[in-house]
Amino acid sequence: MAGTGSLHDLMRHYDQHLARLEDLRALLHEQLAAATRLRDARAARRRTAAVEEALERMDRGCYGTCLRCGALIPFEQLRRRPQRRRCDGCTETGQGRHEAA
Incomplete structure (x- = not known):
């Protein structure tokens, strides 16, 4: 039964991962709502x-x-910027500097 503890650990980590994703999904929806309230139409889009x-x-x-x-x-x-598409390392290299991180 040595593998049972590992399985429980994996399931706990998976549950934590899902909870974090739901937190990030909520943040994204908050940002979506905030974006629709921007006065600058181009920035809002x-x-x-x-x-x-x-x-x-x-x-x-x-x-x-x-x-x-x-x-x-x-x-x-991701918590700082949940819509990001690049990690800090790739953003800092200058690749995609004009593209949203």
């Missing part, structure tokens, strides 16, 4: 599109993966 793309990636199961290097984006980075 850009921000709305970025948030909707993040929600779509979440639904497809590829949310939280850097589009440049393929690494998982740390939760703390």
Whole structure:
């Protein structure tokens, strides 16, 4: 029964992961609502599109993966900017500097 503890640990980590995803989904919906209230229509469309793309990636199961290097984006980075598409490392290299992180 040595594997039972490991299975329980895996399930606990999985449950934590799902809870974090739900927290991030809630943040994205808050940002979507805030974007619709922006006075600058162009900025509102850009921000709305970025948030909707993040929600779509979440639904497809590829949310939280850097589009440049393929690494998982740390939760703390996603908490700061849940619609981000790149990790801090790839954003700092200048790749996609004009593109939303």
